[in-house]
Amino acid sequence: MNIHFDPVLRIFSISTDHSSYVFGINDKGILQHLYWGDPVAAADCAPLLGSRSHSSFDAALDREAEEYAYWGGLSYMEPSLKVRWHDGVRDLRLDYEGYAIEQQDGRETLTIMLKDEYYPLQARLIYTVFPGLDLIERSAVIDNCGSQDIVLENVQSAAWTMPVLPRHRLTHVTGKWSGEFQLRNTDLSEGKTVLESRRGFTDGHANPWFAIDGGNASEQSGQVWFGALAWSGNWKIVAEKTAFELVRVTGGINDFDSEWTLQPGHSFATPTFVGGYVSDGFGAMSRMLHRYQYEVVAPDRGLRKVLYNSWEATYFDVNVQDQMELAERASRLGVELFVIDDGWFGQRNHDHAGLGDWTVNSDKFPNGLGELIHKVRGLGMEFGIWVEPEAVNPDSDLYRSHPDWVYHFPTRSRTELRNQLVLNLSMPEVKSYILSFMSELLGQHDISFIKWDMNRTITEPGMHNHPLNRQKELWTRHVHSLYEIWAELREKFPHVAFETCAGGGSRIDFGMLRYADQAWPSDNTDAFDRLSIQEGFSYVYTPKLMTCWVTEEISGMNKRATSIAYRFHSAMTGTLGIGANLNHWSKDQLAEAAALVDQYKAIRPLVQEGRQYRLGMLKHKGVEAVQYVGSDGNGGEESVLFAFLHSQKLGDRLPRLLLQGLNPDKGYRIDGIDGVHSGQSLMRIGIELPLRGDFDSLMYHIREQ
Template sequence: MIEFMQKIKQFNLFSAHEQLAFNVLPTGHVVLSYFGKKIGSHSLAYVTKDLKKASYLADTDEIIDFRLEQHPLLFPTFGNPDLRTPAFQCTFKNGSQISDFRYHSYQITHKKKIPGLPTALNQDAETLELELVDKVAHVSAIIMISVFPQYDIFTQSIKIVNHSEQSLKIDRIMSINVDFLSDKYDLLTLSGAWGRENHLERRALAPGFQGVDSKRGASSHGQNPFIALADKDADEQHGNVYSLSLIYSGDFLASAEVAMHQDTRLQIGINPFGFSWQLEAGADFNTPEAILVHSDQGLNKMTHLLHNFYSNCLVNKKFAQQKRPIVLNNWEATYLDFDKQKLIALAQEGKKLGMEMFVLDNGWFGKEKTNSTVKADLDGSVGDWQANTKKIGGSLHDLVAAINKIGLKFGLWFEPEAVSPDSDTYMEHPGWIIRTPDRKPQLIKDRYLLNLGIPEVQDFLIGVFDRFLKDTNVAYIKWDLNRNLTDSGSSALTAVQQTELGHRYVLGLYKILETVTEKYPDVMIESCAGGGGRFDAGMLPYSPQIWTSDDSDAIERLEIQRGTSMIYPCSSMSCHVSTSPNEQVGRRTNLNVRQTVAEQGILGYELDLLALNTKGKHFISHAISKYKKYRQTYQFGSLDRLPVYDPQDEYAWSKQDENHLIVSYVMVLAKPNTVPKRLRLVNLQADAIYEDVQNKQRFTGQELMSIGLVWLCHAQMKTSTHGIGSSIFCPLNSLTAGQIKNRSRTLIS
């Protein structure tokens, strides 16, 4: 619900349990008066009136003791007595960069899609559109703040409208600015690199500017478009957490600035580094949508809110609650060394073990050359996307039919955004790549990047997918990107538009994806960017699951998946059981451990099934059978991270829905001569009874939360809706000292 208290000029946005409140000051500045648990409809103007006078820049607008830089502003701009980092900065034709936006009007509407950008939508969502106007420049800023009542989520995007008769250049525009009147927080980000994405980083706020960003043309392996402030004592179950996320797949900036008055300015939006946008007279510009979340019960509740919101308001509704198939990907089984017979044999073995989708990865395409190696066949072929009939033993249509006959659906790998210099596509259209005309472009992995901002390139790639999805029974696309944006330049843009390239690239990507998903609604796309290089909310409407990391080592995946699943649904994390020793780090890991870690997300397999012994095949067959039986809970159950004795060495999590509870535990390094500690569960019904289906032993939810489970056990439990259930524990095989130990428990109705 959104209300406007006319007399005191206060806007209240209410969700089921949360509230945002803004007040319009007599000067026309709009300030954030409150963000947190719902407190009701009464005047909050005292929040800013009570601010103590402490500033060097006094008397804003010639009003005695009115100090703008002390106020929690909704839309701070450059050139005013608020000298903190602005949310907006532009350059006018006369060279001036000063803008001054004051409140003009408002309207309340149903939530609408942002043109050209992925947008969170729900039939109950309302939007408050606040129009702020710079009367001198004749420019409007429309602040669109939406409330999703049942999800306790707020979002914001901004539209700049140029009503003047001259163009202007947008130099900086954040999607949201949130000012906090304190600096007593920890800063949370998700950081890393290729092969170790999304590690949670937590550090105390310090005076000055801090945060994360990407300058790589994608949201990147190094940082994720997410930032949060948490109470100093906040943990998984307790304390306040305030987070911002961005529904965007390109360069971003997420920052926290602690100013001289011990307040904190939190922002997220398009990275101003290397970006500007020419806004012609009469034109408008929309920012990506930002997500604003408050949890008063620690990080687990933040996770619940974001997972529920993404799954129901952002992910394509066709797949949002659809059970995901168990995939067999041939990459680590064969790499480029395969033929039709090997692929068929793998698929047959996968079918025997219970797998459902065979995905043919890199190596299926390429120019056929006499007496050439497999690698030579691929050289110069990225961008042409023609099946190598010699390599796959006939047409792609025949291979798909053969896999389908076995009883598996078929998926296919593409790298559509790249092109090889020897490809026919590049030879015919050299102006389609990203480059500056006077410099030799960098060749990375034998690839250039196509300029997705060019309409002809968009049409070409849509045509590529038309050709394959119309003519073959392909049910699954793995969409990969294996290089970042370099040589920034476009032959299709004017000199003053060159800094628009990165954003135009992302808009072009979205246009292609939206077109393909609308034309082929039953085809699932799994996004990949060398692993998690573009694991962001902007991709979720088009690719309901994303390859979490190229590092499939189970132990490294623990930290990667812990951070990723903190904000993204488990149903979006593609997680594979791969070979041991692991190809990325060389670690040997028990198959049981690899299975348990992969079950945290969407289970798949990426190892040579033909090389497995009978014991290994039996284990996988049994594990898949169990996963299928409880797939709904594994993929869509509510995730909680559980407190452990040694957080540096142990990982534990649970998933639950109205029918089942699955509890998983991994110890990285075993300890000799120690007594197992107990693993306390969280967020159970205290008076419910949980039953282990194996031996019918029963425990109350309160017991499991207060006493907990003995580590290194596996149990299957059942809970009933009327509070009668039970729990049982039985140990799994113990590993030798120095190896990894892992145990799982399942509560099942």
């Protein structure tokens, strides 16, 4: 058993292989957090349990460490739950009612029951433990057990209380379109630090995860506490530090402009908020979360295919002949999946018209999609296609027929972004329309891959034909409906892989990744820019889920010129894709690219399923390096190293790079380097990097002798 309750001490303890999480019921009946960190005996935490006071102005310090904070009484910190009763009372008083422990599929789940002392509301706090992963999934379910509506003004997934540390350093990512997943860290001071999205989806300006350490953790060492939220809409994570050195991190659905009317007999379930603790640095945190995705979150569909996407080759100028010519060249490179992007449907000759009219454009494809699909399949590739089902152009047959299907306020103009409006997915007829055209598209064509895009944030959040007092449910209803659509499509078409894409690196989170096979981290395909984007992505999300394209020699983003090898090496650190106009590539370029695709296929299991190590010790010299370690399939060990030099300075040679994750007692051969090298020497003495000039790169394939 990994979950225990001591009825005498009234303490709950959750144990994983390398951590303890402990909380209890104090003398006031408050569920109080006690400890989270390296393994301890629950009984040793007993002295930590009890109510505390400082003055009449700080009369309930124990509530600063409350396990699930409700708004009512002497609570002034960020609440986990805030309600409004039918009679106008806005105060909540939750009493502990009991607990249950269940075992299923090798996992243990603890449910804590809390009830309001007067009104018919129950809160169930749910903890699911993954012992081998040192992770705990947390969520809450709120039940209306009465006969009157209850308005949930704020309902969060969990609150994580940090230990007292010399410093509380917060690590997270920020970004913008073309510059997502940029790592940041800051010391928390008294007050709140808020990470959030209010745009309708997860958003590329921030991503719903956090990590906190004492200011001295590195990639390979130090204590780190962390969490990641599984929600694809508006979200919020609040790190709040008190004057008494307590830090609590609360996260869940963003309460901005958001309410939920909980009807009698109904329940509201929050998204999952997974949390964990490691004692050996950010690299260990990432590998733990990667395993969580492989084993718990992401659909298991084996290795992701090398794809070609025709967007940057043709943009909207799509026609069957050009696509077939691109497919022929792509197949000669060893591409396994050919994807046609925007422009194949309706009057979609530009981004001003046609979105929402999901019928094949007969001028571009006079014989339908079948002609192109037959050609692609005949070349030995699978076929994929782009869609953007949640949005519509005002210049479309769909909008002209159903102008009330979009979010809008009747007295306000409808803001267009990218010449688009957003469909109200909570309307049954809209949901039915999307499921109908997607089912027809996938049912009538041999399609193996869907790139599902969303290039529009939500504005004018009004819902036609929805009760006026429940308009603020829009943000949550959109996500629930989206999940239901994806779940139904995945069940009906289990052979189809789905990629989530939203304005670049938005809508990437553990909620969406329960349905999506892979994700598009940024519209920026510049090979050098992608290194920092992909590094930030890797802190939480796996390389297997990260689609990376090789595009043109001169970057359209920065006009930077890089070699084919550099561009491929950058893209080979995730799931490899190609997005260049192959019709402009010479025979020599195509031959070099084909050889690099073969190299990727040889090391693909390591990149997509191995353990990832970020080797940042030479960043001060302009070197980015990443290593993947896994099995060679025959009981031995195998690794691949990618290293990238930004620019050489002053004629300096680079220091040796220390590898990680190898067996110190084994010998290894490195392709391109003579001799056998012990794991110990590779990790302690390192290897020389023959990188020179500007934007140089290398790949070393390392095999156990």
